[in-house]
Amino acid sequence: MITIEQIKTALTENVTNINIEAIPLDGRLRDYGIDSLDYFSIINELQSLTGVEVPDEDIDQLISIDAIYTYFQERSK
Amino acid sequence: MKFSYRPYQPGDETAINELYHAVTGYTRSAEQHAWQWLRTPGGESEMWLIEAMQDDGQKKLIGHHGIMALEFTYKGIPVRVGKTENTMVLPDFREKILYPRYEKIFLSQYEHKFHALFSTIGPTAAIRLRNAMGYEAKHHWQNIYIGKEPYTSLTMLSNMVSNRLGKPSSCSIKDLPINLLIGNTKIEAYAGNEALSAFDFDSFWKEISHNYPLTPARTKKSISWRYWENPYRQHITLIMNDEILGVAVCILSLRRQGRGFVEDIYCDNISNLSRFLEIASAWAKKALNINLLEFSITTDTIKYFPQTNIVKHQHWIHQLAGKFNPQKENLMPRKITNLGKELLLDIENDWFVSPYFFEGR
Numbered sequence: 001m002i003t004i005e006q007i008k009t010a011l012t013e014n015v016t017n018i019n020i021e022a023i024p025l026d027g028r029l030r031d032y033g034i035d036s037l038d039y040f041s042i043i044n045e046l047q048s049l050t051g052v053e054v055p056d057e058d059i060d061q062l063i064s065i066d067a068i069y070t071y072f073q074e075r076s077k
Numbered sequence: 078m079k080f081s082y083r084p085y086q087p088g089d090e091t092a093i094n095e096l097y098h099a100v101t102g103y104t105r106s107a108e109q110h111a112w113q114w115l116r117t118p119g120g121e122s123e124m125w126l127i128e129a130m131q132d133d134g135q136k137k138l139i140g141h142h143g144i145m146a147l148e149f150t151y152k153g154i155p156v157r158v159g160k161t162e163n164t165m166v167l168p169d170f171r172e173k174i175l176y177p178r179y180e181k182i183f184l185s186q187y188e189h190k191f192h193a194l195f196s197t198i199g200p201t202a203a204i205r206l207r208n209a210m211g212y213e214a215k216h217h218w219q220n221i222y223i224g225k226e227p228y229t230s231l232t233m234l235s236n237m238v239s240n241r242l243g244k245p246s247s248c249s250i251k252d253l254p255i256n257l258l259i260g261n262t263k264i265e266a267y268a269g270n271e272a273l274s275a276f277d278f279d280s281f282w283k284e285i286s287h288n289y290p291l292t293p294a295r296t297k298k299s300i301s302w303r304y305w306e307n308p309y310r311q312h313i314t315l316i317m318n319d320e321i322l323g324v325a326v327c328i329l330s331l332r333r334q335g336r337g338f339v340e341d342i343y344c345d346n347i348s349n350l351s352r353f354l355e356i357a358s359a360w361a362k363k364a365l366n367i368n369l370l371e372f373s374i375t376t377d378t379i380k381y382f383p384q385t386n387i388v389k390h391q392h393w394i395h396q397l398a399g400k401f402n403p404q405k406e407n408l409m410p411r412k413i414t415n416l417g418k419e420l421l422l423d424i425e426n427d428w429f430v431s432p433y434f435f436e437g438r
Binding site: 028043059 | 078079080172173174175176177178202205206209237
């Protein structure tokens, strides 16, 4: 099972120059400057952590910390 | 929406060119595409396509990544080097796919076919992406300006003003003087591929290439492709012969009024490159009234062009021009593949590469 803290840690470790704590849980990550390469690193790390593979067709669901949490939570069961 | 990827197949040109136009705004013909991608001197280039399955079951091209296959040599040894080009995703799909995931897959498919990979110039996002793919971006592009004051400064100033007013036309290369003597150097100038019948490029490169670090091969095939078959720009070839300095080849393109670009220069004694650059500048002034020649090279090979021989940026006009057109910090990302490591290639090998300008930009 994944936690919000683990997602925030993945964000902090893979994204520079952005204050992750300032992003609300339902805030759209792209609006805070998270780009495709950041997403790639974060998703890779969360995939390794949870064993859940994220196909491309699901990428546009992962818009916020909350959405990422829900996505991995549902598939880790 | 489902996505898939595949390598290029004949017939994809139209869709690739449409994607290119949608992303860049530039139009490219099938012939221009063929020159740039199918007839590259290192053999057919790598083109990888990302497609989205639409509701009607049809696939739509939404992304592309390419590596142009080039012929290089390292101390005379032929090596195959790839240049990244046309990495593009339709804006509507940039948040729907993880593009780096695809490039990582593509890289694993083509990396073993090349000794080294590089990008000439890229925005910050592209540099970050290349870094994530194992490239290293630590060498900067540096511009060298060659000419005599006050003409060079006035030309920079007039170009700066005309840049703001609109793009001026290029100089004409009609009535090109064929032979000129600059000091003790005899210079023959040729438009287009006329130089081919006057000079044995293959033998010259075979004789001197061992003096050069990692650099594009100047074989007849490579030079013809890069310059004389280039559908976007006309080039002038100078064959310079000097009893003391030796022989040099310099290739120029004409840009704005009073300004030219040194696309390439090489000679039998690498320590004379700088001197030949000055002679080329004197020729350009005398033959075409070009006041300013510009040349770009990376920080690792700038040493072949000592600062004493180039225009210094101390004049107030240069400083003013610099304020209006600040030079971006352009990096050249490089990656040595396992094949290249077997030849002991290194990103620090003094890459003697001038920028590859394509697509008329």
